[in-house]
Amino acid sequence: MTRRKIVAISGSGRTGSTLLSLLLSQHKSILNLGQLRDLWSAWSVDAPCTCGHRLGRCPVYSVVIPEAFGTNPADGVHEMRRSMKAFFRDAADVRDWGATDAVGSLAARHTGFITQLTAVLDALQRVTGVNDFVDASKAPEMALALGLTDETDLRVLNLVRDPRAIAVSWHKRRGQAFAGWEFSRVWAKRQQALSRWSKTLGARFMEVRYEEFATDARATIERIQAWAGLASTAGTFASKDRAVISWSRQHLYPPANERILAERAALVTIAPAEEWRDRRHWFQHTLALLATHPDGMRYARTVRPSGDRT
Ligand SMILES: [Zn+2]
Numbered sequence: 001m002t003r004r005k006i007v008a009i010s011g012s013g014r015t016g017s018t019l020l021s022l023l024l025s026q027h028k029s030i031l032n033l034g035q036l037r038d039l040w041s042a043w044s045v046d047a048p049c050t051c052g053h054r055l056g057r058c059p060v061y062s063v064v065i066p067e068a069f070g071t072n073p074a075d076g077v078h079e080m081r082r083s084m085k086a087f088f089r090d091a092a093d094v095r096d097w098g099a100t101d102a103v104g105s106l107a108a109r110h111t112g113f114i115t116q117l118t119a120v121l122d123a124l125q126r127v128t129g130v131n132d133f134v135d136a137s138k139a140p141e142m143a144l145a146l147g148l149t150d151e152t153d154l155r156v157l158n159l160v161r162d163p164r165a166i167a168v169s170w171h172k173r174r175g176q177a178f179a180g181w182e183f184s185r186v187w188a189k190r191q192q193a194l195s196r197w198s199k200t201l202g203a204r205f206m207e208v209r210y211e212e213f214a215t216d217a218r219a220t221i222e223r224i225q226a227w228a229g230l231a232s233t234a235g236t237f238a239s240k241d242r243a244v245i246s247w248s249r250q251h252l253y254p255p256a257n258e259r260i261l262a263e264r265a266a267l268v269t270i271a272p273a274e275e276w277r278d279r280r281h282w283f284q285h286t287l288a289l290l291a292t293h294p295d296g297m298r299y300a301r302t303v304r305p306s307g308d309r310t
Contacts, residue, residue: 001122003151006033006133007228008143010194011159012187014169015210018257019268020159021136022245023221027231031130034252036146037137039120040081042253044074050252050261060127060251067123068116076116083113088141097144097193098200107148118149132230136256140193155228156201158194161210163187163296167288168276180284184291191295203227209299214272216240241270 007024009017018034025032033039042055043065049058056062069076087110094102107114125131135146140156147154166187167180198205206227213220218237225232236243247264254261289296 001125001151002131003153004121004125004131004133005153005155005229006121006135006146007155007157007224007230008146009134009136009138009157009159010140010143011138011190012161012163012166012183013138014166014173014183015138015159015161016213016270017136017138017159018252018260019270020213020221021134022250022260023217023233023236023243024134024224024230025250026233026236026246028249029130029231030132030134031124031128032250032252033124033133033135035137035256036120036135037084037139037142038255039253040077040084043077044081047253050247050250050264055253058251060124063127064120064123067127068119080113080116083110083116084142084145086110087113087145088139091141091144092189092193095196096200097197103144103148114145114148117145121146121149121152138190140190140197144197154204156194156197156205157224157228158191158198158205158207159210159213160191160207160299162299162301163288163292164281164285164300165210165273165276167284167291168281169273171281171284177283178287180287181291184288184296187288188292188295191292195295211272214270217243217270238267243268243270 009021011017021032021034024030039061043061046054046056049055049061051058051060053059065073065077090106090109091097094106097103121133124133135142137143143154143156146152163184167184170179170183206224208220208224218240221233224230236245238244244267245265247266252261289300
């Protein structure tokens, strides 16, 4: 099997990660895995794929899943959900993901899960002929797992957004008053894990702020491609904020951004969302800054289009 490269988009939801994964995977040498961590649950309900088929009939996953899990994959996929959750819990208890001993022992405790994940990635390479992947799972534990599979060159892309914006966005979606608190705690935990891990990852780690991506998507995509060594997709952009998206090679499944999956827009305009700044959202802003203190404050600043930060 040819060595594969995986760019794992890590960080939080409500950061434009679905769109980012689409823009990074427009070249035929790159496959968008979507939120791979959700593939097992999507498969078990035969969720719709953006190719127009249900996953059970999707030309990619209807071949990949039986190849990786055997001819009756329902049990294997069910077990994969369980073993992935167990790995995530255990990984969260390992403080330093750069410590070879601790990570080696984590991998040894979860051999079944890592072997099965390797089998899925191998099958994806055989079926699609592609060796470069983008994953939009966002949980850093998934990035860690991908990095433990055989023959994988992992790059971790920390896509990070002002936690106040994320709190308002989740609050709107979920409606509960304290949604902002819950998701801000997830934000803080993930940022802490990524910050510690980045010291070991070195050049294989990159931080991209949502605000930079939304302000100049074209330049941001070019920077990511240069960092990760991915094929350039300069032709995708009509201007710095307008992109033409081809869906012909996309196989995305819920619960990735449902609006994007439903619209399957061919022409997208990328612009920063600013409505969350409205003062009437003060309660969510306060929750977000309290729940992410002190890290959140670093990201609660304006990014200027030039890239200068105030
Ligand atoms: Zn499909």
